[in-house]
Amino acid sequence: MRILALAWEFPPRIIGGISRHVAELYPEIVKRGHEVYLITVAVESEPLEAIVNGIHVYRVPVQDDKDFFQWVGQMNAHMLDFAREFLTINPMDLIHAHDWLVEEAAIALNHEFAIPLVTTIHATEYGRCNGIHNDTQRYIHHKEICLTKASQRIIVCSEYMRGELQRALDCPPEKTDVVYNGLSVERWQNIAAYRQLDLGSLRSKYAKSEEAIVYFVGRITYEKGIYILLNAMPKVLAAMNDQVRLVIIGTGDAYSILLQRQAWDLGIYHKVLFTGFMADEDFWEFQKVADCAVFPSLYEPFGIVALESFAAKIPLVVSDTGGLPEVVRHQITGIVTRVNDANSVADGIIEILRNPDYANTLANNAQAELKERFAWDNLAKQTEAVFLKAKPSGSL
Known part of the structure; x- marks a missing residue:
């Protein structure tokens, strides 16, 4: 297929x-004998x-705009202009769109070229915001509905998301296929092989040398549940004789300030380190000395x-929300805790820190699952099967 x-x-x-x-899916699609032509934003x-790892990449320039939605409109217009000209001499078997941001271009090309x-x-947007509450959210929500209705097949990353699309977007489950996200061999090798000789x-x-290191990494936003992790820390510190340090890695300046204030009010500010952005190489190095990862997401x-x-x-503790319980199997590849429950999160962390042999077993099981x-x-291969469902019989 093209x-x-x-x-x-x-x-x-x-x-x-x-x-x-x-970047990680399409090289594998190419290896299966298909051609991938990606239109994205210029950098x-x-x-x-x-050509990047077998992908034919075309970057369209988009001018900066303070209004994000006007910028998205510009991006779609430029993608559409480029694609119209491109498709006149390069026939395609399939369009693969990613999220509502490319909805306008994807639907227009689908209609105009019957691809x-x-x-x-x-x-x-419904999941991120726990409902649709204002005009901005309604705008994005409408785009998602239009895109899913226009599509012949929908791919989601978890069974949870299949249900969410049915509830939030009225998307028929029989039109939706679940294909998990993955981790490329190259990225896995980079993470696993990175070594720091002087770990001390x-x-x-x-x-401090006697402190266990617990960390969160990700966008610093409300939906990531970091405030729950902070609320869990007093119980963790009491159980571990105060010998724990929490490291929070990621960006989100406005919300970070609120979280720092929360840590101060809880009396644990001296036990929490906010690093801000951390480059991959520094993060892989950091993981060599970490004892437990925690992802207490709300969504x-x-x-x-x-x-x-x-x-x-790294042994990990997650909340039982969204796709996380599908990825992390409780007491087999990690510990799954109740969502929005600081006591449950604290108990999970304590179990990891108090039982290093058990924690190591979880980590070994997790690598096998990976x-x-x-x-x-x-x-x-699973994505290819979805493409074949959408492709009319008799086409290339």
Whole structure:
């Protein structure tokens, strides 16, 4: 098949999870004998046309705009202009769109060129916001409904998300296919192989030698449930004789300030380190001295950070929301706690820190699952099967 892909982010432009998903899925699709032509947004210092790991990448320039939705409109207009010209000499068998941000271009191309449309919905506005409450959310919600209705097949990353699309977007479950996210072999090897010879010196950058290191990594937003982790820490510190340091890694300046104030009010500010942004290489190095990862999300369609913890052999504690319980099997590959329950999260952390042999077993089991359930070559095969469902019989 010849596949035209539309995505608003692609490395080195990394805003959320779509970028890495696209960059890791499509090379495996190419290995299966297909051609992938990706239209995305131009980035400074990157060529407008290039072949990246077998993907034909076309980057369209989009001018900065303070109004995000006007910027998205510009992006779709530029993608559409480029695609119309491109398709006149490069016929395609399929369009693969990623999320509502490319809805206008995807639907227009589907209608104008009669090319089947498959859409991957990575998350919904309804899920992120726990409902639709204002005009901005209604605007995005409407785009998601239009895109899913226009698509011949929908791909989601978890069974939870299949149900969410049915509830929130009235998307028939029989039109929706579940294909998990994965972790590329290259990224896994980078995470697992990264070594720091002087671990004592490295640990001292984040904690005292006698302190266990518990961490969260991700966007610093309300839906990630970091406030629940902070509320859990007094119980953890009491159980572990105060010998724990919490490290919070990620960006989100306005919300970070509120969380720092919460830590101060809880009397644990001296036990919490907010690092801000951390480059991959620094994070892989940091993981070599960490004892437990915690992801207490309120909303999480899948949870790619869980797979990265699997790769690093870090025991982890997650909440039972969204796709996380599908990714992390309770007491087999990690500990699953009740969502929005600080006591439950605290108990999970304490169990990990008090039982290093058990924690190590969880981490070993998780690595085995990473090979079996979350390898991109298998996930690409599943994605290919969805593409074939959408492709009319008799086409190339």
